[in-house]
Amino acid sequence: MPKGFHGKILFVDLTNRTSEIKTFKEDFYRKYLGGGSFGAYFLLKNTDADTDPLDPQNVLTIAPSVTTGVAVSGVSRCCMSALSPVTNMVADSQSGGNIGPAIKRAGLDAVVITGKSSSPVYLYIQPDDIQIRDASHLWTKPVTQVHDELESELGKKGLCIAQCGPAGEKLVRFACVMVDHNDVFGRTGLGAVMGSKNLRAVVIKENRKIPFADPQLLKTLAQKANARLPDAGFPATLRKYGTPGVLSNQASVGNLATKNHSRSFHPEHEKLDGSHFEDELGAGSSTCYGCVVRCRKKVKAKSPFPLTEKLGGPEFETLGLMGSNLDMVDPAAVAYASQKCGEYGMDTITMGALAAMTMECYEHGIISKDDLGGIDLKWGCAEGLFQLIDKVGQREGIGDIIAEGFTAFVDRYGPEAEPYAIHVKNQGLAVHMPQVKPSLALMYAACPIGPDHQSSEHDWLLASGGQDAKALGIVGQGDAASEGLPKVRMTVYSQIYYSLLDNLSLCQFCWGPGNLFSYRDLEDLLLATTGWQVSMWELMKCGERRLAMQRQVNARRGYGSKDDRLPARLFDPLPDGPAAGRSVNKKRFPQMLREFYGMLGWDMDTGNPREAKLVELGLDWAM
Numbered sequence: 285m286p287k288g289f290h291g292k293i294l295f296v297d298l299t300n301r302t303s304e305i306k307t308f309k310e311d312f313y314r315k316y317l318g319g320g321s322f323g324a325y326f327l328l329k330n331t332d333a334d335t336d337p338l339d340p341q342n343v344l345t346i347a348p349s350v351t352t353g354v355a356v357s358g359v360s361r362c363c364m365s366a367l368s369p370v371t372n373m374v375a376d377s378q379s380g381g382n383i384g385p386a387i388k389r390a391g392l393d394a395v396v397i398t399g400k401s402s403s404p405v406y407l408y409i410q411p412d413d414i415q416i417r418d419a420s421h422l423w424t425k426p427v428t429q430v431h432d433e434l435e436s437e438l439g440k441k442g443l444c445i446a447q448c449g450p451a452g453e454k455l456v457r458f459a460c461v462m463v464d465h466n467d468v469f470g471r472t473g474l475g476a477v478m479g480s481k482n483l484r485a486v487v488i489k490e491n492r493k494i495p496f497a498d499p500q501l502l503k504t505l506a507q508k509a510n511a512r513l514p515d516a517g518f519p520a521t522l523r524k525y526g527t528p529g530v531l532s533n534q535a536s537v538g539n540l541a542t543k544n545h546s547r548s549f550h551p552e553h554e555k556l557d558g559s560h561f562e563d564e565l566g567a568g569s570s571t572c573y574g575c576v577v578r579c580r581k582k583v584k585a586k587s588p589f590p591l592t593e594k595l596g597g598p599e600f601e602t603l604g605l606m607g608s609n610l611d612m613v614d615p616a617a618v619a620y621a622s623q624k625c626g627e628y629g630m631d632t633i634t635m636g637a638l639a640a641m642t643m644e645c646y647e648h649g650i651i652s653k654d655d656l657g658g659i660d661l662k663w664g665c666a667e668g669l670f671q672l673i674d675k676v677g678q679r680e681g682i683g684d685i686i687a688e689g690f691t692a693f694v695d696r697y698g699p700e701a702e703p704y705a706i707h708v709k710n711q712g713l714a715v716h717m718p719q720v721k722p723s724l725a726l727m728y729a730a731c732p733i734g735p736d737h738q739s740s741e742h743d744w745l746l747a748s749g750g751q752d753a754k755a756l757g758i759v760g761q762g763d764a765a766s767e768g769l770p771k772v773r774m775t776v777y778s779q780i781y782y783s784l785l786d787n788l789s790l791c792q793f794c795w796g797p798g799n800l801f802s803y804r805d806l807e808d809l810l811l812a813t814t815g816w817q818v819s820m821w822e823l824m825k826c827g828e829r830r831l832a833m834q835r836q837v838n839a840r841r842g843y844g845s846k847d848d849r850l851p852a853r854l855f856d857p858l859p860d861g862p863a864a865g866r867s868v869n870k871k872r873f874p875q876m877l878r879e880f881y882g883m884l885g886w887d888m889d890t891g892n893p894r895e896a897k898l899v900e901l902g903l904d905w906a907m
Contacts, residue, residue, distance in 0.1 A: 288350045288813035289313050289393050289498040293322075293526050294414065296407060298481050299340055299399030305392070313393075314816065315902060317826050318349025320376045322394050323365020328906045330398070333840050334592045337367040337375070337473070337481040338455060340400035346446070346486065347394035348384030349789040351813045353494040354502050355574035357509035359793025359809070363786060367837075369457040369473040369480075370634070370689060372710040374837040376733045377460075377474055377787070379446075380572040380580070381467030384789050386444035389490035399481065406447075406485040408438070411492050419484040424450055425479070427625040428594050433900065434487055438566035444868055449629020451481035454679045456687040458634040458711075462626060466570065466580065466596030471598040472709070472733055475629045488806060491527055495880035497815035500793035501808060504725070509576050509800045516716055519799050526569065526581035527600035528558030534600075534716075538879040541609045541715045543663065544640035545706045548717040549861025561615040567593040577793060578801075581879040589620035598622040598632070601737075604715030605636025610643060624670060628677035632790025637688050637712025639672055640730060641693065644704040650697055657681040671683060706851045708735040716742070718850070718857055719866040722767045723775040726880050729848040730891065731779075732834035741797055745895045752797035756781055767872050769879060776883040784827030829883070829901045832893045835886065836906050845891030 296303045313838045316322055323345040330343045351359055362384030368375030372728050387395065391411045404419040422430045427449045433444050444464060452475030453460040459475030460468050469475075478484070496502060513519055521529045535553040542550045554560055558581065567584035571577065576869075583597035598606070598619050607618045625632045639661075645651045646661045653660060657675060661668040675683025685696050690707040706713055708728050714737035718725035721743045728735035743764040745753050756777045760770025778797070785795055788809075794800045801809075803820055810818045838844070854868045878888045885897030898907050 287495045288311055290388075290391055292392055293394045294409065296391050296395065296397045296414070298397065298401040298405065298416065301401070301416045303416070308393075313350055316829070318347050318352070318393065319363035319787040319830075320365055320783070321787050321826070321833060322347040323363060323376060324374060324830060324837055326396055327365065327367065327837050328833060331367060333833055335841065337372060337477060340481065341398065342367045342477055342480070342539050344397040344477050344481070345394060346383070346387065348387050348764065348782065349787060350906040352811055353388040353788050354382040354496060354813060356502055356506045356809070357575040357577060358791035359789070360573035360575065361789040361791055362387065363789060364461060364469040364474050364573045366477045369455070369476040370711050371472065371734045373709065373841065373843055374735065374834045375474055375477070376473035376834065377469040377471050378786060378789065379461070379463050379467045379469045381463050382444050382573050383446055383463050383467070383488070386488040386490045389492050391394060391492050395486065397481065397483065401482040404482050404484055406434070406487055407483065408487050408489070409778070410489045412793050423453060423485050423792060426450065427629055428465060428592070428627060429621070430485065431465055434485065438487065438489065440455075442490050443492070443522060445485055447485035447629065448475040448478035448483070448600060449627070451628040451630045451677050454677075454687070455479050456628075456630060456676060456679065458631045460631045460781050462629050465594045466582075466626070467572075470631045471633065471736070477896040480782060495787045496813050498812040499796070501556055501812035503847065505801070505805060505809060505812065506574070507895070508805065509794065510684045512578055512800050514799055517572060517798070519793055522579035522793055523577050525558030525562060526562050526579045526597065526600070528556070528561075528581065528603055531600055531603055532557040532559070535608075536862060537720065538858065538861045538866070539717050539720045541604050541713070541717060542636070543611050544704060545713065546645045546859075547861060548720060548858050548863045550613065555613040556603045556607045556615055565591065565597070565616060565619060569685060570596070572791070575791070575794070577683055579793060583619045587615060589616050590618065591619050592621060595623050595626040601715050602632040602636070605633050605712070606639070608670070609636055609640050609704070611663035611716065612666060612669070615665060617669075621666070621669050621673060623668055624673045624677075625799040628673070630673070630677060631689050634712045635673065635676065636695070637706060638676075638690065639669055641690065641701070641704045641706065642672065642682075642686065645689050645697065645701050648700075648704070650700050651682070655682055656852040671818045697901055703852060704883050706853060708850060709847060711735055717863070718854055718868055720765070720863045722771055722868070722876070724767065725854070725868045726772070726876060727779070730877060730880060732831060732838055738782070738792060740775050740782055743771065743774075745797055746774040748798075750798075751860065755803055756797070765866070767869055767876060772876055772879045773883060776880060780824055780831065782827070784823050787826055787830050800876060829903065831884065831905060832897060833906065834892055836898065836903070839890075839892035845877065845881070845889065848891055
């Protein structure tokens with residue numbers, strides 16, 4: 285067996301309270317690598333077109349990769365996959381922190397969970413000892429309290445805790461999974477999947493070393509990150525301010541969702557930038573295993589809102605979706621809203637998008653103060669937002685409707701609410717504006733996991749015309765605003781590359797184009813961890829394979845091009861700011877979609893993988 289993985293995957297059946305470790309051969313690992321490919325593989329093998337995401341038959345996979353566990357920057361992420369309670373399609377989310385390395389150091393390559401316990405439980409994984417333990421004493425408690433109680437019960441050393449939170453228990457469809465307080469499997473509703481299985485937490489106690497093929501080469505890669513960081517541009521900014529440090533830069537080009545995506549610029553955006561509030565709220569930083577960037581910024585304050593450093597500070601997306609998108613520019617208020625979501629275990633991007641919809645519907649008289657249970661939910665009202673988060677997290681009143689998502693809200697309050705429901709496939713959009721970044725119009729519409737801003741590189745890559753683009757085979761020219769074939773090609777090829785990074789559980793901030801590592805470094809990483817002499821051709825095919833598998837999960841469930849639709853607001857010209865007049869091109873966009881499908885080998889009419897493409901990728905078993 286090559287180095288870097290164990291050949292062992294844990295399967296847990298919560299209904300029967302049994303567990304089994306199954307062995308897999310080298311070819312399986314080299315073909316799929318880990319991460320989202322493992323998740324899609326087990327969904328295709330073990331679910332059907334009618335499996336409900338909240339049924340016991342849903343398959344929840346937690347998978348690092350063959351490279352995970354080395355002390356090299358950006359090699360510590362982990363993927364969680366299932367069927368999504370948000371979109372009813374494939375769910376896939378990545379978390380940083382320590383959970384990926386912990387699974388590997390527990391002697392496993394992945395954990396696959398099915399069934400539903402008859403009572404609340406948590407899964408306790410130790411090397412050679414798998415236990416399904418009672419969690420009745422943890423049920424309904426906030427995330428930080430459960431974390432502290434489990435540490436007290438099991439000991440802190442070598443412990444990693446992933447939990448769904450009270451929102452997951454109550455099946456809030458966009459509930460997330462919190463890992464060790466401030467790392468998150470954030471999107472696609474995986475906390476609700478855990479809650480539907482009566483699984484409050486997955487706890488890993490690790491104490492084993494992982495054998496790697498070439499420790500000296502790994503040491504060299506780690507040293508490269510240290511040496512390159514000071515001059516690395518984006519990663520250096522992240523080191524100083526975290527992701528909040530990019531907010532003003534994005535706003536300056538009109539790429540900051542404002543007032544429910546009706547605008548792309550907030551005149552007071554500087555107040556939300558990391559460089560502005562770091563001195564006032566900053567409480568240091570944390571890092572993922574082995575990473576020199578340390579981009580996870582903490583906040584702490586006693587007033588005007590009590591903030592704890594345990595749950596981490598708000599990221600760029602949260603500052604946008606719960607800040608400018610709600611016309612709220614007090615960073616302490618945004619941080620407190622983020623903290624409240626963290627205690628419930630709710631995705632801040634989706635909560636912010638749903639709150640914006642609710643505020644705009646209130647403004648236009650579609651819902652009343654009585655509908656809101658007495659909340660005066662005006663734009664910029666922090667207290668109203670806090671109360672709304674509580675109602676959603678507890679599924680009380682209108683919160684019970686919002687917990688189901690955008691489509692349920694429109695079904696309840698009528699077609700008058702639909703223009704303000706800014707979503708694709710029931711999942712809210714990120715803070716990046718596709719009117720300004722045409723590549724994201726494609727990603728929001730056609731990404732297999734729903735609208736996502738991290739499934740491809742953004743439009744600067746084509747505009748740069750540099751080696752980072754050319755080395756991915758991106759040919760042709762175009763600026764950031766272009767919508768021609770070169771932009772579609774850039775989106776497709778960079779999506780395949782980012783899919784590869786997700787398979788390998790690698791961080792885009794370190795391994796994305798133009799950051800700390802090169803494509804040759806990526807080949808060296810595989811050589812140093814596994815001993816495989818891979819080529820970028822082989823690796824890119826692995827990334828493409830993951831995308832085809834995920835899209836095939838959706839195709840089996842009846843989804844396709846008919847569902848790849850953007851909200852109407854995105855086709856309206858932006859009224860002001862640096863991007864005034866910009867919109868998604870209503871005439872060009874349908875053709876961009878067809879070109880996108882065709883370049884991926886997907887049928888240009890249905891938007892799903894052709895049989896020939898599945899055969900080429902070795903996925904004939906999935907047809």
